[in-house]
């Protein structure tokens with residue numbers, strides 16, 4: 001018999017306690033949080049799958065790098081170690097350090113100028129879309145059509161629709177500020193884009209002289225899928241595939257809280273001298289001097305090491321296997337998930353799972369609350385609660401394309417037995433799925449409402 005246990009390719013040197021609560025305590029905590037999981041105190045959560053962003057465990061080498069951090073205001077050696085690794089990996093000349101990914105997005109969209117213009121994407125992440133709209137631009141998603149079928153086990157649902165891209169740039173190219181390819185496609189199920197698609201999208205954008213950017217938060221996970229699943233890529237290293245992906249683009253935004261294996265940080269990079277000069281000015285105004293951005297020297301060092309560790313193939317094999325393990329477990333108990341399992345998260349298809357709850361009553365959120373009440377597991381709705389609300393271009397209430405509950409897996413944090421527990425919680429929720437009810441919003445802010453809205457059960 002082959003050995004199938006996933007052996008985490010690390011051992012544990014430092015531990016952090018997590019504690020069980022009773023069902024009554026959880027019900028009380030959730031009500032006190034206005035039925036918004038973002039407002040729960042983390043101590044009331046057992047397994048936290050809210051996000052994989054900044055929640056990873058750093059390695060001994062990263063902690064050692066923290067001690068080497070140079071906190072000089074200007075020209076710190078930490079900056080040069082960070083910049084050198086980013087340049088080596090991405091090939092981009094200009095590296096703008098930021099405190100996280102959304103700061104890179106805000107600076108990019110301010111400087112590239114999106115007012116009255118369109119940004120095309122396979123799928124814009126929530127902060128990306130919000131930053132485009134906050135600058136008076138419009139985000140238009142053109143994912144590959146198969147991505148809309150949550151059940152098709154197609155490997156490249158992170159592809160951009162090349163026919164739609166070609167057509168849009170042909171007909172309305174002058175209106176397009178840039179194209180942003182999100183790898184992997186977080187809001188679309190953590191699905192990878194193929195190298196073939198990235199190459200073709202890059203060629204179309206070059207021909208039309210429209211800047212092609214990567215939202216590269218999960219570049220290493222995407223490169224791993226390319227190595228495993230794309231014809232002719234198996235013998236290449238993940239580092240080599242990642243380098244090619246970046247070199248197909250004109251620039252990239254990055255959150256180091258994902259594949260930077262760090263708790264904070266990010267960057268904006270490109271080869272455009274004039275644009276980069278403008279970006280540095282805005283950086284100085286709002287984030288910090290160009291050799292630290294919004295970060296401490298020690299953060300830059302932790303990221304520099306993280307950007308090497310994340311392309312380690314033992315790490316990536318474990319990472320992707322453990323995500324799939326969660327997906328396989330939930331599917332076995334009849335929970336419909338977005339197929340195939342993504343890189344960093346499993347996305348439960350709440351529209352298929354809870355058909356009795358209409359989108360306006362947030363089925364993904366109902367599932368999220370049920371996971372918390374059942375077993376102290378926190379996930380995140382990605383559906384009409386996140387993407388709904390008033391559409392600034394039509395003045396109508398938006399309904400999301402998909403109603404999902406995302407269970408995102410922090411990097412190097414939970415073991416296989418933690419995941420076994422989550423699967424069992426899923427089984428218990430599945431047994432009572434038809435009894436779950438929807439929610440309504442009590443009050444909400446104008447932007448990114450899912451972070452701070454208060455809700456009530458119906």
Ligand SMILES: *Cc1c(COP(=O)(O)O)cnc(C)c1O
Nearest residue numbers: 100101102125127186217255257
């Ligand atoms: C997390 C994320 C961002 C934003 O990064 P932050 O560090 O959270 O600001 C942008 N795009 C994608 C795809 C992400 O996953």
